[in-house]
Amino acid sequence: MCGINGILHLQSQRKVDERILVKMRDSLEHRGPDYQGVFLDNNIGFGHRRLSILDVSAAGHQPFLSENGRYSMVYNGEIYNYKEFYPELKSNGFDIRTTSDTEVLMKLFQIHGLKMLNRLNGMFAFAIWDKLEKKLTLVRDRMGVKPLYYSFYNESFYFASEQKALFTAGVPLKMAQDGLEEYIFNRFVAGENTLYQNIKKVLPGHIMTIQESGKTTTEKWWNLKKEIQNQPEIKNPVEWFRETFDDSVKMRMISDVPVGVLLSGGLDSSSVLASLHQQKYKDIQTFNMGFKEKEHNESHLAKMMAEKFNYGFHTMQLEDENLYDKLISSTYFQDEPIMHLSEPHLFAVSQMAKPSVKVLLSGEGADELMGGYVRYKALKYPSLLNSIATFGNIDLFAKKPRYEKLSRYAQISKKSELVIYNGSNIYPNDIAETFGINNAPTNEYRKKIYKEAKSLYPQNLRRQALYFDQHTYLCSLLDRNDRCTMGASIECREPFLDPRLVVGLGSLDDKWLFSGKKWKFILKKAMEERLPDEILNFRKVGLSAPWGDYITKSHAFKEELESFSKSDIFQMPYFENINIQKLILNLQKGDARMTPYIMPLFMMHIWTKTYATKF
Numbered sequence: 001m002c003g004i005n006g007i008l009h010l011q012s013q014r015k016v017d018e019r020i021l022v023k024m025r026d027s028l029e030h031r032g033p034d035y036q037g038v039f040l041d042n043n044i045g046f047g048h049r050r051l052s053i054l055d056v057s058a059a060g061h062q063p064f065l066s067e068n069g070r071y072s073m074v075y076n077g078e079i080y081n082y083k084e085f086y087p088e089l090k091s092n093g094f095d096i097r098t099t100s101d102t103e104v105l106m107k108l109f110q111i112h113g114l115k116m117l118n119r120l121n122g123m124f125a126f127a128i129w130d131k132l133e134k135k136l137t138l139v140r141d142r143m144g145v146k147p148l149y150y151s152f153y154n155e156s157f158y159f160a161s162e163q164k165a166l167f168t169a170g171v172p173l174k175m176a177q178d179g180l181e182e183y184i185f186n187r188f189v190a191g192e193n194t195l196y197q198n199i200k201k202v203l204p205g206h207i208m209t210i211q212e213s214g215k216t217t218t219e220k221w222w223n224l225k226k227e228i229q230n231q232p233e234i235k236n237p238v239e240w241f242r243e244t245f246d247d248s249v250k251m252r253m254i255s256d257v258p259v260g261v262l263l264s265g266g267l268d269s270s271s272v273l274a275s276l277h278q279q280k281y282k283d284i285q286t287f288n289m290g291f292k293e294k295e296h297n298e299s300h301l302a303k304m305m306a307e308k309f310n311y312g313f314h315t316m317q318l319e320d321e322n323l324y325d326k327l328i329s330s331t332y333f334q335d336e337p338i339m340h341l342s343e344p345h346l347f348a349v350s351q352m353a354k355p356s357v358k359v360l361l362s363g364e365g366a367d368e369l370m371g372g373y374v375r376y377k378a379l380k381y382p383s384l385l386n387s388i389a390t391f392g393n394i395d396l397f398a399k400k401p402r403y404e405k406l407s408r409y410a411q412i413s414k415k416s417e418l419v420i421y422n423g424s425n426i427y428p429n430d431i432a433e434t435f436g437i438n439n440a441p442t443n444e445y446r447k448k449i450y451k452e453a454k455s456l457y458p459q460n461l462r463r464q465a466l467y468f469d470q471h472t473y474l475c476s477l478l479d480r481n482d483r484c485t486m487g488a489s490i491e492c493r494e495p496f497l498d499p500r501l502v503v504g505l506g507s508l509d510d511k512w513l514f515s516g517k518k519w520k521f522i523l524k525k526a527m528e529e530r531l532p533d534e535i536l537n538f539r540k541v542g543l544s545a546p547w548g549d550y551i552t553k554s555h556a557f558k559e560e561l562e563s564f565s566k567s568d569i570f571q572m573p574y575f576e577n578i579n580i581q582k583l584i585l586n587l588q589k590g591d592a593r594m595t596p597y598i599m600p601l602f603m604m605h606i607w608t609k610t611y612a613t614k615f
Helices: 018-026 082-091 101-119 163-168 177-186 224-230 237-251 267-278 299-308 320-334 343-353 366-370 374-379 382-391 401-409 415-420 428-435 444-456 461-471 473-487 499-507 521-527 547-553 555-565 580-588 592-610
Strands: 002-009 035-041 044-050 071-079 122-130 135-140 149-153 156-160 206-211 216-220 259-262 285-290 312-317 359-361 491-493
Touching: 002 018, 002 071, 002 122, 018 035, 018 044, 018 163, 035 071, 044 071, 044 122, 071 101, 082 101, 101 122, 101 135, 149 163, 156 163, 177 428, 177 592, 224 444, 224 461, 224 499, 237 267, 237 499, 237 521, 259 267, 259 343, 267 299, 267 366, 267 521, 285 299, 285 343, 299 312, 312 343, 320 343, 320 473, 320 555, 320 592, 343 473, 366 461, 366 499, 366 521, 374 401, 374 415, 374 461, 382 401, 382 415, 415 444, 415 461, 428 592, 444 461, 461 473, 461 499, 473 491, 547 555, 547 580, 547 592, 555 580, 555 592, 580 592
Parallel strands: 259 285, 259 359, 285 312, 359 491
Antiparallel strands: 002 044, 002 156, 035 044, 071 122, 122 135, 135 206, 149 156, 206 216
């Protein structure tokens, strides 16, 4: 696990400045504190910061060069099934000189080129320079677990694991208007665009090729819709799921350093722990974030699970000054205003885990694959939403936050928008009324994914929403996980996102997902003999936090709230009609409905004040 960066000057006679390359690389030191490497060849340069997980010796250092000198590579990630390729590599005349997956990746590329990608089970972002053809190739894993950003600037191509490395190289930090619109309406920017002008992402499951002339091509190497359509029928889904999930967990335990578990106490992370116990793994350490507010706390369940399996348990709470400090740090590591609002907590838990482990397993992805969010339930009977919209203004809805949100959501009439805004906290009507912003974002990428989802699951809004989230919301969660854990120099692995599970679950009948009171039916069936009823039936909490209370009642946030009420962001043309004093006053009076309106603006204020000024 690492941080990677590079520069390709599109004028072949212009040499890469090593000082700029090294500054870019070292802005990513948190991603790889164990070693730093550099590769330079006239107009191309790579930088690499290493977090040693597999083959911690010098043999695994990067940039990694092919023995014939033709290819140079920087790579971030893990290929979990890399040892499967040893016989094939040896039969092709290659000696295996390390025990690292980096060497396997390079040698597979030498034999098969990019045709090898579909055979890899892993998470990865890598760049390969072909000295003979003068061609740079960038690749990103199927689900986008590992980040990869790029920019064309000043007749040069820059890429890196995080945007901060691009800013360090001199790419200007400028906010994009359409990015800002998506942040307000949809919580994050989906697809290849970012919050910034002239900075893009390589899309998950995509390859990008840049010729020295500047000619660029992009192609999709993994297409989830086609994979689901080509999936053979699964005869015994519960047995298939249990076996595949256990194998996925086992693969993600491949490591030459200690591995722990992010244990919330919910169904997903408890299932990971139960699988480890079933496979007789010993001496596992678990790490948990607790909350003093009972409705947000699952740590008693996490402790029960760890003790049941005789695993180590570590927990903490994050409050006041400590929370404020972690908010500032996680904003820096995120490179954008934080939007899930759990970033400070995840970063703090990762820091707590760092002295004990270098790798953490997470339960991320289960909700988007199997229907774990309560917001999907609104899509079961879309016609019911019309009735709710009619009665939405009566007090019955106003006093219960979940119903109040549902009544606002029900104002959306188009089916496509019910899917596109399903993951939002506030909706176009709310934004028009409260912020005076009437123009919704173009959302081209979201519309494209919705179209794919609709053709794969016609007339099935719930399945459309899952497919949609797998390409949008889940990507933002994975980015959060990567930034928060790597901010503490820890690698995060997600067993639910094994491609066999992602594709197989996408091919199953609705009943395997949406049966039972709380859905995720197949997971509960597969785990019912491994997990106690308290876990199987507990009300889903997730890593949620009472931010409305934090910013109005915590001493550490008192000055910040005052500063926020006069923030420069409200001078921006986009936010000039927002009466922020009124919103804050309502929140201070105890109106919790203000929280989803205030938090994105508050986090934008924090980002403007603490991050944007660094570059």
